[in-house]
Each structure stands twice: as C-alpha cells, then as structure tokens.
Amino acid sequence: MRGRVTAAFGRHYEIDTGKGLLQGYPRGKKSVFACGDEVEILPQGEGQGAIVELHPRRSLLWRSDAFREKLIAANLSHIAIVVATEPGFSDLLLSRCIAAAESQGITPLIILNKSDLSAGLPLARERLAPFVALGYQLIELSALEGAEKLRPWLENRHSILVGQSGMGKSTLTNALIPGAKAATREISTALDTGKHTTTFARLYPLGEDGWMIDSPGLQAFGLAHLGEEELAEAFVEFRPFLGQCRFRDCRHEAEPGCAILASVASGEINVRRFEHYRSIKAEIAEARRLNPGW
Numbered sequence: 001m002r003g004r005v006t007a008a009f010g011r012h013y014e015i016d017t018g019k020g021l022l023q024g025y026p027r028g029k030k031s032v033f034a035c036g037d038e039v040e041i042l043p044q045g046e047g048q049g050a051i052v053e054l055h056p057r058r059s060l061l062w063r064s065d066a067f068r069e070k071l072i073a074a075n076l077s078h079i080a081i082v083v084a085t086e087p088g089f090s091d092l093l094l095s096r097c098i099a100a101a102e103s104q105g106i107t108p109l110i111i112l113n114k115s116d117l118s119a120g121l122p123l124a125r126e127r128l129a130p131f132v133a134l135g136y137q138l139i140e141l142s143a144l145e146g147a148e149k150l151r152p153w154l155e156n157r158h159s160i161l162v163g164q165s166g167m168g169k170s171t172l173t174n175a176l177i178p179g180a181k182a183a184t185r186e187i188s189t190a191l192d193t194g195k196h197t198t199t200f201a202r203l204y205p206l207g208e209d210g211w212m213i214d215s216p217g218l219q220a221f222g223l224a225h226l227g228e229e230e231l232a233e234a235f236v237e238f239r240p241f242l243g244q245c246r247f248r249d250c251r252h253e254a255e256p257g258c259a260i261l262a263s264v265a266s267g268e269i270n271v272r273r274f275e276h277y278r279s280i281k282a283e284i285a286e287a288r289r290l291n292p293g294w
Ligand SMILES: Nc1nc2c(ncn2[C@@H]2O[C@H](COP(=O)(O)OP(=O)(O)OP(=O)(O)O)[C@@H](O)[C@H]2O)c(=O)[nH]1
Pocket: 113, 114, 115, 116, 117, 141, 142, 143, 144, 145, 163, 164, 165, 166, 167, 168, 169, 170, 171, 172, 196, 197, 198, 215, 216, 217, 218
C-alpha cells in the first residue's frame, strides 16, 4: 500500500494511505524518512504498518552542521519562508533557506506577515528589497486579517512554511487548514510535550491535489552538506558569473580577476547577499574542518 508521511516522530511515522492514517514503523534499522515522503507500507493490523520502501524523492529539504543532519521535508515544490514586521527577522537565515531550496530546485516564496503592524513595514520591505530584486515573490499579508491571500500560492502545490519562531506560521496554518489546531493539540497530548508552539512538522492536504507542511520555528539552518561550488550555484545572482573568473578554481575571496568580486564592486551583486554567501561558506568550511567526513 502506498502512503505519504504526514508527521515524523523519531521512531515512528504517521502515514496517510488515502484511506486513513497508519502508524508506520521503519523495517530497516537506520531508515530515516521525512514529512512528504512517499512510502510503501505493509499494513499490520490495529492501524499500524511496516514501511518497506521509499519512493524516489523529487526534492529534499534538510539542514546539517558539523555532526548532525536533520531532514525537514521531502518532495516539495515550494518553500514559503515566513518573516514578519515584528519581531525582527534574520535576513541571513532567509538567504540560508533560499540556498537550501535553490540547491534542490524548490521555488522560494517570501511571506511578510503582520502587515497590520504597519510601523515595521518600511524597514522590513527595505531588508527584503535585495531578494525582491532577484525575482523572488514577496507576499505581504496579515495572518490575523487576511490569511486567505496566501491560499492561491499554496493550493495544489507541495509546500512548507518555515521561519523563525513567532513569525506566525501556526497562525497562517490554522487560518488555512480547518482542523489543524485540533490535530496539533492531539499530537502534543499524545507526545506529552505540553507545549503550545509547534514542535514537529506536520503535513496537511490543501486543495484537490496539494499539501502544505507547518514546521517548528527555525533558529539555525546549517548547510554543511553543500559543497563550495554548490553554495555559489545556490545564489542565483552568481550564476551568470560563475566560470568567468580568471582562475578556474577561484574561491571568490581575494583572487585577481574574480568575476564575482567584480560584480559585487559594480553593484550587480548585492553586497549584503555576498556577505551572506561568505558567512555560510565560512561555516561550511568550519564544519568540514571539525568533521572531515563531510
Ligand atoms: N498583529 C499580528 N499578530 C500576528 C499575526 N500573525 C501572527 N501573529 C501573532 O504572533 C504570535 C506568534 O504567532 P505563531 O503563529 O504562534 O508563530 P509561529 O511562527 O508558528 O511560532 P512557532 O510555533 O514558535 O514556530 C502570536 O501571538 C500570533 O497571534 C498577524 O498577522 N498580525
């Protein structure tokens, strides 16, 4: 029987088979699945089943540091990165999420939430301007007043909402998905976390053929799994200049004839985005120094 992973709880998974939910247990010892994965499951009575096969993934969103990796979601077409007018958000984290998405062919959308708190709008827009200039879609809304504005962007697609804690992901999910609140409460009770913030990712059907995932607040988004060249490719504005540097193995640090540095100097590449690239690159190098196994 085919099913989709709708929640991952470490040792077991919740699987939607289209005819109801099963608790799935991986058969292999070290198999790890993510929300959104399509699996083959062998029903074993009492609402349980053994996961016997993973169908090929269209994409995989994951994060990693020197020693750990964490799968976030599989088979995504879109990633909706939620920021807000307040509290302040990290634009570096935004660049990280976008790089993770670009490296997997996932389309980023930027949601600027809490537009009703209008005092923070000008600054938020200013910080998002470099991303808008790259062609990334920016959707301004208030989850409290008009979450419906987001529905057409997510319906019949395979999306995840990510963002720092407090940006309003759960408020958006609850507005778009009737019953999401109840489902979250049920699982929190079952897991006995006793918390009201989102502590695990959960997939909800959205539209005829789509789904969306609400995920826990992100603080870090390590990209230790990306190679240096992959990282540069994941910054879309670098792409026209890659391969144009004087030295084929240019690391875009201080080399003469570096096309990337020249583009930063001429303003074709935004300085802030180049800083983001540099800090992620340094972190990847550090992770690989700590763990040469990468
Ligand atoms: N004024 C205003 N407040 C909002 C809006 N959306 C969310 N909030 C508030 O912001 C706070 C955080 O919202 P949540 O939906 O819990 O944020 P979250 O991103 O899911 O946070 P985590 O679950 O910790 O990841 C809550 O007090 C919401 O009521 C909005 O559009 N306008």
